[in-house]
Amino acid sequence: MKKYLLIIVCCLVAQLTPLVYRAVFNYNEYFIYPSLLSHTLLIVPIFILFHLKNRFTKAFLTFWMLWLYLGEFKILNYYAINPYYISMDEGCIIYNIFLIAMSVGMLIHDTNYVFPTRTEEGQEKGYLLYHDLTWFEYPLLLFPLIWFVDFIRNVGFIPIFSGSDVTEKMYHINYGYVYNFGFFNCVSAVLLYERFLKSSRKPEKIVWLLMTILAILITSIDSKRLFLLISISAIFFYEKIMAGKFTINLRSVIMILVAAVLYVSLQNLRLGSSSASQFAREGLPMGVEFREYIRAVNEFKPGEIPGYDLTASTLANLINSAILNVADINKADLVTKDSAMTFMTLFDPDNTMGIRTGLISELYFAYDFYGLIIMLVFGYMVSYVAYAMLATQMKSNMILLTIIFSLLMLTVFGQSSVTAGSLCVLFYLHLVIRWARPSRYTNGVDFLGL
Structure with missing residues (x-):
């Protein structure tokens, strides 16, 4: 009874939000607001949210619903600074229809999966894993440093500290070969944080925590922020799994705040401007991807x-360039057909920076409402990955799955070409890990607890 009462309350809040927008912002232009109909559609994902068993899938769906609100608030806030025509309603309706498809896909998998039960003793000990990385863990721990050194050797400077707007030039710098494997930094960040969790002495904890922070910061020295957000998100989920329960504590709040602060700060550093000038120019510093989708x-x-x-x-x-070359296909030509490159000149012919509008935008403009089928499958796969994180017994698989889960979650404002490329790189890493893994771990012996 309590759950259904909470569902009703959440549905009422979602339904009344457009009226709250009108009362708070008080714009005379009716087109700027989402309609009551667009928010009525949220009833379906809200109902499904309360009926999912997996809390990680719940967190995923919640994040995608909150992105709608962040985007709406961004547009309303931005309109006071730059009052050009932008009608929210149709885009919000499309977003919520695709959100329904994703949540239904989640529910289909969730309903047919038997959640693994854990004993009271297992709850007390936390999550237990095979330490299958062995010697290969050390190169991964050192990878951020290797990546950083190679970056400086090729670029010669740190773009975010140049003191000028590097948004345009960052897409035309020769970063070197190792740069292409920058997604490995996310794996390294989780491994370093895992060392922090395992350490019993305070000095060791401080050292590993500082190294984790350094690895996370290194991911963004090129002024791009996606890998930084994935690292923090993956650490967040990894810690929850290892603790054996999904709760929001002080450390969780700190992680979320740090991610938000770094996201905004890096944008300021990238533009070479102060936070005051950015707020004056852009308003709310997050949600621009949703605004461009609506436009x-x-x-x-x-x-x-x-x-x-x-x-x-x-x-x-997804396919290696060497394979495409054999078929006489130019990979670079195909990559330029992604959303970032083709959307970037829609509203500014001189734009050379690329732009992201999110997975729902990509599917809708590519396949119209046939994209709902893909969104349904996407939701199913998200639930599959969420349960795989809880079922795996290999440390390497646990880390890779948390990173994949975080990558998929951030596609709400990301682009499919980057997602596909990152998954391809992780697949290579998985093959190397499988090759380096001692046979005794695949035979189910030497089970170690963290």
Whole structure:
């Protein structure tokens, strides 16, 4: 009874939000607000949210719903600074329809999966894993330093500390070969944090925590922030799994705040401007991806984006360039057909920086409402990964799965070509780990607790 009462309260809050927007912002232009209908659609994902068994899947779905609110608030806040025409309603309706498809996919998998039960003794000991990385863990722990040294050797400076706007030039710098494997820094960050969790002495904890922070910061020296957010998110989920329960404590709140502060701070450093000037120019410093998605919905229909080919660009990033070269296919040409490159000149012909609008935007403009089928499968896969994190007994698999889960969660404002490329790189790493793993771990012996 208590659960259904909470569902009703959440549905009422979602339904009344557009009225609250009108009361708070008091714009006379009706088109700037989402309609009551668009928020009525949220009833379905809210109902499903309360019926999912896996708390990690719940967190994923909650994050995607909150992104809608953050985007709406961003648009309303930005309109006071730059009052150009932007109609929110159609885009919000499309977003929520795709959100329904994703949540249904989650529910289908969740309903048919038997949640593994844990004994009281197991709850007290926390999560137990096979330490299958053995010697290969040390190169991974050192990888951020290797990546940093190679970065400086090729670039010669740290872009975010240049003191000028590097947003445009950062896409045209020769970063070197090791840079292409920068996603490994996320793996290293989780491994370093795992050392922090394992350490019993305070000095050791401080050292490992500082090294974790350094590894996370290294991921963003090129002024790009996705890997930084994935690292923090993966650490967040890894800690919850190892603790044996999903609760929001002080450390969790600190992680979320740190992620938000770093996200905003790096944007300021990238632009070479003060936080005051950015707030004055942009308003709320988060949610710009949702705003650009809404702008695209206002001016274009599916199939109308010049040069946009989601299928080709995503597959190109999933397949190694050497294989494509054998087939006489230029990978770089296909990659330029992704959303970042084709959307970037829609509203500014001189833009050379790329732009992200999120997975829902990509699917809608590529496949119209047929994209709902992919979104349904996506939700199913998210639930699959969430349960796989809880079921795996290999330390390497646990870390890779938390990173994949975080990567998928952040596709709410990301781009499929980057997601595909990151998954491809992780697959290579998984193969190397499998090769380096001693046979005794695959035979189920030497079970070690953290």
